[in-house]
Amino acid sequence: MSKQNSSNKISRRSFLKGMGSGILSTATLTTGGLLSKEAAARILGPEGEAIRGRTTITLTVNGRAHRLAVEPRTTLLSALRDRLNLTGPKEGCDRGHCGACTVLMDGKAVLACMTLAVDARGKTITTVEGLAKGDELSPVQKAFVEKDGLMCGFCTPGLVVAATALLQENPNPTLDDIKEGLAGNLCRCGTYPKVFEAVQTAAKSMRKGG
Amino acid sequence: MAGWKSLKDMTVLSKPLPRLDGPDKVAGQAKYTHDMHPKGLLYAGLLVSPHPAARVVKIDASKVRRLPGVKAVLTDVHPTGTVRYAGEEIAAVAATSPEVLEDALELFEVEYETLPFVADIDSAMQENAPRVFANRPNIRDPRVRGEGDVDAGFARADAVVEGEYRTQVQTHSTLETHGSMVYWEGDELVIYDSTQAVHGVREGVAKFLDMPVNKVRVVCKHMGAGFGSKLQPGRYTAIAARLAKETGAPVKLMLTRKQDFLGGGNRPNSISHVKLAATKDGKLTAFYAKTYGTAGIGTNAGIRLPFIYTIPNWKHEHYDVFTNAGPARAFRAPGCPQASFVMEQLMDELAEKLNMDPLEFRLKNDSNATRQKEWRLGAKKFGWQRRHKKPGADTGRYKRGMGLAASIWWPGGRGTKATMTIYPDGTLDVKCGTQDIGTGTRTYMAMVAAEELDIPMKRIRPMLGDSNFPKSGASGGSTTTPSVGPAIKNTSERAKTKLMDLAAQFLGVPATDLAWDSGTVYMKTNPVKKLTWDELCQLLGTETLEVHGQWVEGLSSRGVAGCQFAEVTVDTWTGQIQVNKIVAVADCGLILNRLTTESQVNGAILQGISYALLEERHMDPETGTMVNANYGDYKILGAKETPAIEVIFYDEPERGVIGIGEPPTIPTNAAIANAVYNATGVRMYELPMTPDRVLTALEAHQFAGKED
Ligand code: FES
Numbered sequence: 001m002s003k004q005n006s007s008n009k010i011s012r013r014s015f016l017k018g019m020g021s022g023i024l025s026t027a028t029l030t031t032g033g034l035l036s037k038e039a040a041a042r043i044l045g046p047e048g049e050a051i052r053g054r055t056t057i058t059l060t061v062n063g064r065a066h067r068l069a070v071e072p073r074t075t076l077l078s079a080l081r082d083r084l085n086l087t088g089p090k091e092g093c094d095r096g097h098c099g100a101c102t103v104l105m106d107g108k109a110v111l112a113c114m115t116l117a118v119d120a121r122g123k124t125i126t127t128v129e130g131l132a133k134g135d136e137l138s139p140v141q142k143a144f145v146e147k148d149g150l151m152c153g154f155c156t157p158g159l160v161v162a163a164t165a166l167l168q169e170n171p172n173p174t175l176d177d178i179k180e181g182l183a184g185n186l187c188r189c190g191t192y193p194k195v196f197e198a199v200q201t202a203a204k205s206m207r208k209g210g
Numbered sequence: 211m212a213g214w215k216s217l218k219d220m221t222v223l224s225k226p227l228p229r230l231d232g233p234d235k236v237a238g239q240a241k242y243t244h245d246m247h248p249k250g251l252l253y254a255g256l257l258v259s260p261h262p263a264a265r266v267v268k269i270d271a272s273k274v275r276r277l278p279g280v281k282a283v284l285t286d287v288h289p290t291g292t293v294r295y296a297g298e299e300i301a302a303v304a305a306t307s308p309e310v311l312e313d314a315l316e317l318f319e320v321e322y323e324t325l326p327f328v329a330d331i332d333s334a335m336q337e338n339a340p341r342v343f344a345n346r347p348n349i350r351d352p353r354v355r356g357e358g359d360v361d362a363g364f365a366r367a368d369a370v371v372e373g374e375y376r377t378q379v380q381t382h383s384t385l386e387t388h389g390s391m392v393y394w395e396g397d398e399l400v401i402y403d404s405t406q407a408v409h410g411v412r413e414g415v416a417k418f419l420d421m422p423v424n425k426v427r428v429v430c431k432h433m434g435a436g437f438g439s440k441l442q443p444g445r446y447t448a449i450a451a452r453l454a455k456e457t458g459a460p461v462k463l464m465l466t467r468k469q470d471f472l473g474g475g476n477r478p479n480s481i482s483h484v485k486l487a488a489t490k491d492g493k494l495t496a497f498y499a500k501t502y503g504t505a506g507i508g509t510n511a512g513i514r515l516p517f518i519y520t521i522p523n524w525k526h527e528h529y530d531v532f533t534n535a536g537p538a539r540a541f542r543a544p545g546c547p548q549a550s551f552v553m554e555q556l557m558d559e560l561a562e563k564l565n566m567d568p569l570e571f572r573l574k575n576d577s578n579a580t581r582q583k584e585w586r587l588g589a590k591k592f593g594w595q596r597r598h599k600k601p602g603a604d605t606g607r608y609k610r611g612m613g614l615a616a617s618i619w620w621p622g623g624r625g626t627k628a629t630m631t632i633y634p635d636g637t638l639d640v641k642c643g644t645q646d647i648g649t650g651t652r653t654y655m656a657m658v659a660a661e662e663l664d665i666p667m668k669r670i671r672p673m674l675g676d677s678n679f680p681k682s683g684a685s686g687g688s689t690t691t692p693s694v695g696p697a698i699k700n701t702s703e704r705a706k707t708k709l710m711d712l713a714a715q716f717l718g719v720p721a722t723d724l725a726w727d728s729g730t731v732y733m734k735t736n737p738v739k740k741l742t743w744d745e746l747c748q749l750l751g752t753e754t755l756e757v758h759g760q761w762v763e764g765l766s767s768r769g770v771a772g773c774q775f776a777e778v779t780v781d782t783w784t785g786q787i788q789v790n791k792i793v794a795v796a797d798c799g800l801i802l803n804r805l806t807t808e809s810q811v812n813g814a815i816l817q818g819i820s821y822a823l824l825e826e827r828h829m830d831p832e833t834g835t836m837v838n839a840n841y842g843d844y845k846i847l848g849a850k851e852t853p854a855i856e857v858i859f860y861d862e863p864e865r866g867v868i869g870i871g872e873p874p875t876i877p878t879n880a881a882i883a884n885a886v887y888n889a890t891g892v893r894m895y896e897l898p899m900t901p902d903r904v905l906t907a908l909e910a911h912q913f914a915g916k917e918d
């Protein structure tokens with residue numbers, strides 16, 4: 001006989017929940033958006049307990065401030081998708097493996113599924129919805145369309161945002177730079193060859209000031 | 211009924227056009243099932259069995275029900291109470307937020323009586339192995355096919371090769387998991403589903419729920435890929451519908467990534483004991499294969515041998531083997547990548563024995579006229595003559611090699627209906643109950659209408675992914691384009707006829723006196739008497755014109771060939787295989803959109819590389835569950851493993867439209883395996899060709915060499 005009461009499941013959130021301050025200092029997970037020490041202390045308190053309950057926060061997304069109720073464990077991805085109905089960032093894995101949820105936080109690409117919503121307070125967040133100016137697509141977005149850097153398109157928002165961040169840091173990337181910069185984004189349809197072309201095209205047009 | 215225009219007369223079709231839904235997709239505005247978020251939405255989830263074989267004794271959901279925010283719980287979702295694979299649905303819950311859902315799923319208390327299991331094919335085939343189905347042996351009766359006299363064929367051969375080849379279980383792992391968002395409008399059920407078959411899901415769910423088909427509507431405007439795993443209705447849809455009924459609220463139920471790995475479909479593995487023979491002038495004489503494959507608790511784990519070759523004497527016995535694992539589903543070219551791995555390597559082995567170039571050997575045994583030309587074309591573009599004549603010729607750590615392999619596919623078009631609605635302002639809608647699973651269906655629907663009616667694309671609104679639209683089949687088997695393309699052409703032609711009738715009435719002449727050119731109707735005898743498209747549409751007054759059309763014979767055909775060439779570098783210290791380049795020659799008759807077709811071929815090749823080098827479902831023999839059911843541990847090709855790809859289209863527009871989604875994924879693994887042999891002199895008999903397997907093979911080879 002066996003009893004299942006899902007306590008054997010270790011989700012990221014219960015993992016975060018279980019991280020007392022002692023464990024935290026030796027935590028080796030280094031993913032960009034993962035809970036910082038300070039943030040954990042703030043959320044968990046000394047006992048590492050206060051993971052449930054609601055709190056109201058303000059998030060600045062695509063130039064607008066939003067007040068929303070979240071739980072301390074709510075990810076930025078869930079806050080964007082489930083609270084603000086900004087469903088551009090996609091959930092492919094919910095644990096930092098696929099890059100579909102990539103957004104810009106203070107200009108840097110982060111995985112929204114590995115970032116807690118409360119940790120995004122005071123930061124400037126840009127989702128894929130915020131890249132276009134009105135109806136005018138960004139150079140990266142235009143190039144993705146023109147070169148067909150997408151098929152089903154589920155990975156596309158993540159790739160577009162990652163490519164945007166890449167070109168901000170490196171306006172003139174080599175093919176290897178592009179591959180490296182997009183290594184965290186999984187496309188199951190296999191659009192990479194066209195994505196590489198799109199990023200090169202976008203780089204060119206941005207250098208020309210397009 | 212007119213055929214397609216000639217390629218040189220086409221102004222829209224067969225050009226490389228960006229897909230119409232591109233802007234929505236890159237801007238994050240395209241709404242997938244997972245993105246549906248109506249007011250009052252409830253988040254639903256499944257509790258699945260952690261055990262590969264068990265009887266459910268008791269499900270205690272009292273704690274779940276007491277949790278604030280839980281709106282409905284179902285504990286009767288398993289049809290029999292006997293679990294046959296880890297990942298089967300046991301219970302379901304709908305809650306007001308993702309957080310409550312997460313908590314709720316932790317509060318179920320389920321008592322199982324665990325049973326003996328077999329989670330992999332080797333244990334399932336052992337004598338006295340636990341049975342997956344109590345009343346049936348694990349190894350099913352064989353399916354035997356063949357022709358000629360195999361013994362005689364082997365007897366008269368000059369060279370024979372034989373061996374055992376193995377391929378792995380591969381999971382579809384679409385980026386959007388399976389799932390639905392559903393709500394009720396009175397007694398009518400609306401389903402947003404991530405599916406490859408809106409009509410199929412409508413019929414399936416109506417049956418599950420025992421309700422009239424016309425009260426179910428299935429919508430899928432965008433979906434995060436399928437590759438065959440989303441051809442059938444899901445139990446999760448019916449569960450979501452029940453939860454929505456009970457709560458009176460919209461309910462979204464998406465499988466988690468892990469659940470998708472466990473139960474969302476897979477490509478069966480294969481174990482092939484094979485033997486192939488030829489005469490010394492290079493003609494195949496006989497082939498024999500005994501194969502096994504597991505589709506988990508499902509069937510159809512077959513492998514399409516003897517692949518593309520015409521052999522006078524052959525026999526193939528195949529055995530499906532049950533295991534306690536998630537059922538296989540159709541996966542891009544079912545049974546074919548496995549077959550190419552086996553057959554194309556055997557062909558190379560035999561060519562070597564006969565002292566013949568692998569390409570020359572194929573040319574002698576490939577009866578397909580198109581592929582005969584493609585082999586030569588590809589070899590030239592690829593530079594086949596640069597290939598090492600002697601395997602393992604490079605000295606030092608890194609060794610380069612080249613290989614080739616063929617592809618094949620069969621299905622063509624079939625019944626599909628479409629409707630066109632023309633508005634007085636000259637715009638029009640084209641509706642078809644098909645799906646765009648990332649293949650560009652929406653875009654070529656508009657292209658076909660634009661080409662036929664000679665009007666700008668932007669006036670056309672292609673509409674699909676709705677079971678209220680005219681019926682089309684599932685997007686599978688590479689049948690969509692050869693079905694939908696002709697249906698839209700036929701509908702456009704009928705629209706033209708109707709508009710000409712209108713013009714005839716207006717001009718007071720018989721329609722036979724009129725002709726259509728560049729979107730204009732004119733009198734044959736007096737061409738200045740004409741009506742432009744806009745004027746024609748204005749004749750409708752305040753009415754719209756509805757035209758119905760369908761797939762007809764003569765605009766599509768079946769059967770494609772194709773071949774691929776691979777160049778690899780093997781790092782003999784680490785066992786790492788790097789694919790440097792793939793050259794693919796692909797044919798699919800009349801290509802409707804060169805840009806999106808090229809994307810499809812690229813994608814098929816990349817999935818082929820991923821299958822060749824990385825992907826493998828690992829079942830833990832102790833727990834009987836998949837240990838790498840996440841994107842971190844189940845390796846899939848990414849940007850860094852993407853090589854240079856050159857796609858060469860072999861145009862055969864006279865054949866009409868043929869699908870291309872599947873065939874280019876078939877040869878890639880075998881072309882790579884043959885290239886690895888050419889690089890190292892070591893043959894890889896098992897997929898995926900991971901560094902550890904390569905090193906083991908290299909070592910065994912070295913050791914064998916020393917013993918000689
Ligand atoms: S959803 Fe965030 S990385 Fe996959």
Ligand code: FES
Nearest residue numbers: 153155187188189
């Ligand atoms: S386009 Fe489908 S996952 Fe990338």
